[in-house]
Amino acid sequence: MDCIFCNVAAKSLPATIVYEDGEILAFNDIHAKAPVHILVIPKEHIRSIAHLEADHAGEIARIIYAAKRIAAARGLAGYKLIFNVGRDSGQMVDHLHLHLLGGWAKPEDREKTFSI
Numbered sequence: 001m002d003c004i005f006c007n008v009a010a011k012s013l014p015a016t017i018v019y020e021d022g023e024i025l026a027f028n029d030i031h032a033k034a035p036v037h038i039l040v041i042p043k044e045h046i047r048s049i050a051h052l053e054a055d056h057a058g059e060i061a062r063i064i065y066a067a068k069r070i071a072a073a074r075g076l077a078g079y080k081l082i083f084n085v086g087r088d089s090g091q092m093v094d095h096l097h098l099h100l101l102g103g104w105a106k107p108e109d110r111e112k113t114f115s116i
Contacts (some may be wrong), residue, residue, distance in 0.1 A: 005095035009043045023059065024066045026100070035103030036074055040067050046096040049085045059096075067100045076102035 007013040009025050018038055019026035029037040042059040046052065052060070064081065071079045079102030084091040 003045055003093070003095050005039075005041050005093055005097060006045050009041065019066055019070050021062075021066070024062050026066055026070055029099070033099075034080075034101035036076060036079070036101065038067075038070060038100040040070070040098040040100060042096055047094050048091060048096055049083050051096075063096075063098050067098055070100060071102060074102070077105040078102060 004013065008015045008027060015027035017025060017027045019040070023043055024040060025043055026038050026040040029039050031037075040063050042063060044059065046056060046059065067079075067081055079100060082099040082101065083096075084099070
């Protein structure tokens with residue numbers, strides 16, 4: 001396999017896995033851009049959002065739901081979910097992946113952070 005994320009999913013490359021089920025894998029990004037930066041991928045190789053077909057709708061829902069569960073388990077007060085599509089947007093690995101970014105505010109700071 002020449003896809004780095006397929007190799008991570010196959011456990012041929014090391015990663016700090018934070019979530020896994022039969023179809024989805026999530027692991028810490030080694031080039032973190034936030035205090036919490038987790039990549040959520042389908043185990044099936046799909047190159048990017050631009051390469052989705054109608055029958056991939058379930059994978060997208062599972063990826064987003066996994067990110068939601070991970071964020072809740074981490075107690076994130078707020079978070080960002082980002083799909084980069086293509087090199088011009090910053091997609092560096094040709095395997096569909098969602099960036100879960102958060103951890104800027106502690107849960108106990110929630111009122112200070114989000115009150116108006």
